[in-house]
Amino acid sequence: MTAEQLQQFLLAEIPLARCMALEVESLSASAIRLAAPLEPNRNDKGTGFGGSIASLMTLAGWSLLHQHLEPGQPPAALMIHKSELNYQAPVTGRMTVETTIDQASLQHFLATLQQRRKARVELEIDCHSDQRLCARMHGRFVALLQDTNP
Amino acid sequence: MTAEQLQQFLLAEIPLARCMALEVESLSASAIRLAAPLEPNRNDKGTGFGGSIASLMTLAGWSLLHQHLEPGQPPAALMIHKSELNYQAPVTGRMTVETTIDQASLQHFLATLQQRRKARVELEIDCHSDQRLCARMHGRFVALLQDTNP
Numbered sequence: 001m002t003a004e005q006l007q008q009f010l011l012a013e014i015p016l017a018r019c020m021a022l023e024v025e026s027l028s029a030s031a032i033r034l035a036a037p038l039e040p041n042r043n044d045k046g047t048g049f050g051g052s053i054a055s056l057m058t059l060a061g062w063s064l065l066h067q068h069l070e071p072g073q074p075p076a077a078l079m080i081h082k083s084e085l086n087y088q089a090p091v092t093g094r095m096t097v098e099t100t101i102d103q104a105s106l107q108h109f110l111a112t113l114q115q116r117r118k119a120r121v122e123l124e125i126d127c128h129s130d131q132r133l134c135a136r137m138h139g140r141f142v143a144l145l146q147d148t149n150p
Numbered sequence: 151m152t153a154e155q156l157q158q159f160l161l162a163e164i165p166l167a168r169c170m171a172l173e174v175e176s177l178s179a180s181a182i183r184l185a186a187p188l189e190p191n192r193n194d195k196g197t198g199f200g201g202s203i204a205s206l207m208t209l210a211g212w213s214l215l216h217q218h219l220e221p222g223q224p225p226a227a228l229m230i231h232k233s234e235l236n237y238q239a240p241v242t243g244r245m246t247v248e249t250t251i252d253q254a255s256l257q258h259f260l261a262t263l264q265q266r267r268k269a270r271v272e273l274e275i276d277c278h279s280d281q282r283l284c285a286r287m288h289g290r291f292v293a294l295l296q297d298t299n300p
Contacts, residue, residue, distance in 0.1 A: 085235070
């Protein structure tokens with residue numbers, strides 16, 4: 001999946017991503033960078049709304065993993081299970097959100113999913129704006145193999 | 151501030167709240183209930199998007215406290231500082247988000263803000279859909295008295 005394909009998918013399938021004017025700046029097997037402009041994501045003070053920051057971070061982690069599951073047989077469902085989010089500084093302009101996964105963690109996640117039909121993985125996700133770290137999320141994502149013989 | 155006034159404020163000042171079609175169902179000094187329909191807040195699977203849930207929870211906690219600070223002299227800034235969010239079940243319909251604060255915690259928060267120019271308070275915020283608890287957030291909010299003699 002290319003960055004452009006992922007962006008089209010997110011904008012088509014998740015209405016809030018359209019509202020946020022989400023952009024996929026880059027995507028590889030082990031790293032992703034999403035971005036969004038300030039204006040549709042501002043709060044009453046004119047800085048970044050916490051909910052927009054959380055949304056962009058959630059989509060970054062989910063998308064980084066999703067590319068490795070889709071299309072799969074049997075298909076897998078992927079969801080965020082838990083997050084811890086620290087807001088450290090106000091978002092004062094365009095926000096970028098990044099996360100990475102190392103090859104060993106990814107392979108362990110995918111192998112566990114096949115063996116146990118369920119697997120989880122934890123990601124650190126950072127949000128920057130104006131060259132400043134504004135927020136950091138620790139997110140736990142869970143994948144489930146779908147039942148193909150209902 | 152009435153529920154209707156709060157809804158107008160949130161829809162006017164926070165673009166994402168408009169996209170989410172946020173509604174303020176009820177507001178008192180010690181409790182708040184927000185709601186949002188599923189359609190603008192769905193994910194690719196047709197259930198509630200985690201970012202929408204986080205956004206609605208953040209706005210519930212912020213709004214419950216904000217009514218006690220505005221209008222204040224000197225004015226106070228209120229922001230979410232940290233959140234821990236557990237997603238427990240998929241949101242399958244209209245979502246409602248609720249939180250409360252007891253009188254003692256509220257008075258301590260407001261008194262500390264006046265004495266130290268900074269105060270924090272922690273809230274438990276629940277999200278329900280179809281009579282089921284779908285997510286629970288533990289949120290820490292911080293208020294700062296603004297400098298009126300810059």
